[in-house]
Amino acid sequence: MKTYDFNRIDRKWQKYWAENQTFKAENHSGKPKYYVLDMFPYPSGAGLHVGHPLGYIASDIFARYKRHKGYNVLHPMGYDSFGLPAEQYAIQTGQHPAITTEQNIKRYREQMDKIGFSFDWSREIRTSDPKYYKWTQWIFLQLFKSWYNKDTDKAESIDELIKRFENEGNANVNAACDPDTPVFSASEWHAMSPQQKNDILFKYRLTYLAEAEVNWCPALGTVLANDEVVNGVSERGGFPVIRKKMTQWMMRITAYAERLLQDLDTIDWPESLKEIQRNWIGKSIGARITFKVDGSDKSFDVFTTRADTLFGVTFMVLAPEHELVNEITTPEYREQVEAYQQQAARKSERERLAEVKEKTGVFTGAYAVHPLTGAKIPIWISDYVLAGYGTGAIMAVPSGDQRDYEFAKQFDIPIINIFEGNDISKKANEDKEAVLINSEFLNGLPAKEAIPRMIEELEKRGVGKAEVNYRLRDAVFSRQRYWGEPVPVYYKNGVATAIPEKYLPLELPEVENFLPTKDGRPPLGNAKNWAWDEAGEKIVSVDLIDNKTVFPIELSTMPGWAGSSWYFNRYMDPHNDNEPFSKEAVDYWQKVDLYLGGREHATGHLIYSRFWQKFLYDIGRVPEPEYSVKLINQGMILGYSAFVYRIKGTNTFVSYGLKDQYETTPVHVDINLVDDYDHLDIEKFKAWQPEFANAEFILEDGKYKVGREVEKMSKSKFNVVNPDDIVEQYGADTLRMYEMFLGPIEIAKPWNTAGLKGVFNFLRKFWSLFHADGIFDVSLEEPTEEEMKILHKTIKKVTEDIENFSFNTAVSQFMIAVNELSKLKTNKQKILAPLVVLLSPFAPHLAEELWQELGHDETIAFEPYPEYEERYLKESTKTYPVMINGKMRHKIDLPVNMDNESIEKTVLADEKVQSLLAGKQLKKVIVVPGKIVNLVV
């Protein structure tokens, strides 16, 4: 072998690791444990591009490093294999999503294998595998059988709750439940029908059926969660979303709002990510105030954070959907109120967002009574008040709230000024420091003091109380889709009933058609065998439904986040058929020590999984309320798109530098047709697509120069770089090191192939240190002091960089070391062997190969990581910069252990320093040992 033959080395060691199951982790070990996890991918048809492995490479380096450090490392990988694209593909082609998914997984696996990850593939999981989703369904049933006790602050069994109802009713039950839950006594509970009891229990269960306003996406034929709707359109596909009332399975995540918020302080996540979750949970502290409806026994509550502004209220606003609207509207206003309600309901989410600037609304004809002054206050409805937040009703204070101000101006409602020195002719005063006037007992106080004072008064009169509100909503859990986990529930005379745990998994039935049924039911409505025979305890044909012993099964499936909300625990015990994971396994592995994944999951996966973990903690299944202590968001790798410029209405393309002389449209061009100097290969371009076969070109300097732009990597932008190509051309180790070298893991950065060469040169040079004329040639000579210094300095810096997840600077350290050793022509084993170990997390293939050449039989993967020795790093002299007024003017070498006084003397005695100081008055000398000498003149 004459050269660094990376392709051969890659294949050899990838095969070796697979055959020897080198990275298989055991659940028992004398070593300390360490759990490194990547967010598992959805296996899409497009395969991996160079952006995907970035996080996997970083986590792999850390996992390998920890193995060297003597840890028992769990580093698993799997697939989030339920999802929309496979189903959309199935609708178009009729191919079963399971087949598409299987193919995509195979491709993903091949691509990952080529990069040399140290995953323990014996623990692979797939969310679409019945053996896995059996336990996703099991967790669903546990949630179904639980309620949230606010007194103990945890989830408890619904059976215990029923016992309490039987003994004492619900008056003293402090639960996270539906706010409309009626109060009943024990005897009232006993008098209820099974149906009524069932309805009550649904108000308590942690997963429940409810008629809720949901985001309905007609194009996808399914509901979407709030985090799946972006700017009024669906996150996947960008289809319009409307609001619609539907009966849906919901998850009572709001029960956990406070704990989800508080525990953010206990975990080491990026601050920005925690902030996103804090905002999403949206805690606000305020008051609930009750207003009576004038001339009626009815009343309604409002929520406000500014109870102090109560004397400034001049109107009330209810959401158009508010249940009281129909009851209080007076006959003369009924027509216009109903028209407004209908109009509001028809609006799509996008329209509603677009019309934010203009306030609309109508008067109901009814009046509320001010709880303190007794004044009559008109009640309006408007869509600027949201049914889903707070109580769906507000007290409007136009002098203190800009939205109320605009509404008052629009409809000529009077404004009471309640702030000292405030001008209400232009806008409201939202300044919290402002001092109150016209507010009786609050006059002269700022908000900070007035709010508690007002709440105290409201409580005394029994018309209000302090309250905390959260923006977080219960999560819609139903999806009207085929390719997801079936909800393990059947409908016994209309009552949702759990399928007993022992019959899980409830496997997805075969269907002929993946579209919704003609009468608009979800795709599972097409299944023939989708009824539950309670007597026979089995799934039977829907033709047998008699509603006596055979009942229909739920038709919706679970959302994408269900399977991903607990998978990190399953890796600990992936083949367990008796429980989701054993207590021993989870007691051993505890939780994820390092979690890598994208920031885009902040309000989705990363909040739902924390919720489920807390629930599993409450029911005693896991030992930790947070499953991931340390999380790193890897940044995206962006594509470097190329453009050609077509002159409008022609088939002529003008070079980038000349494009401004014409009216042009930019057209994406495949980046493979462009060289490193941004010049287009015109012949290839003509052959690329038929429409360009006869294209004409206006060149500059005889070349066609393309335009460049950094964008998200995507097939449609022709800017995708496939890691396979890089591996083929430069080897897996170059790809790994280059992706790390690009910059800090957390930041988004464009892919630019140009710098690859530098990393490749480094690896080749490193290989060359071990070889002379291509023959392995390492000397057993004792190293020099200088060589030892280089080695130990590198060990120290690289180790520190890895611990700080600063992999880009670690790569730089290797380059420095190899450059220095190349200059010294070092080929000494005592220097090179530790360097191989040091490098092995980054470039494992090359490291294994060199390790073998050095005469070792064992894999390098578990070789102890080298430790630096302080004595080689000690310097006898130190170069001090001599500064005058903070500007560097001169350098002097001084012994390291010299005291300040001697340093000062030596520096001042220096010839050069004296000439620099000539004619100047020396005021002060500042000596910072080991750092600088600063002369102040």
Place this chain on the structure above:
RNA sequence: GCCUCGGUGGCGGAAUUGGUAGACGCGCUGGAUUCAAAAUCCAGUUCCGGCAACGGAGUGUGGGUUCGAUUCCCACCCGAGGUACCA
């Protein structure tokens, strides 16, 4: 609008608690090698002036604290992400 994080050469990016700004890589320039090219090796490369020694400026802008500021403080400008009639 609000919240969070950023702004350093031609480019990607380095700089412990305030202490030699620009590590490392790319690119570029010059040289060696070569019939030539590629590859490789050596030297240089923040900007301005100068053959050079050297001098001046310099981390988004303007101020401040300090012997000394990329780092700390204040105001502003720009960019990215999150969020939005949330009462």
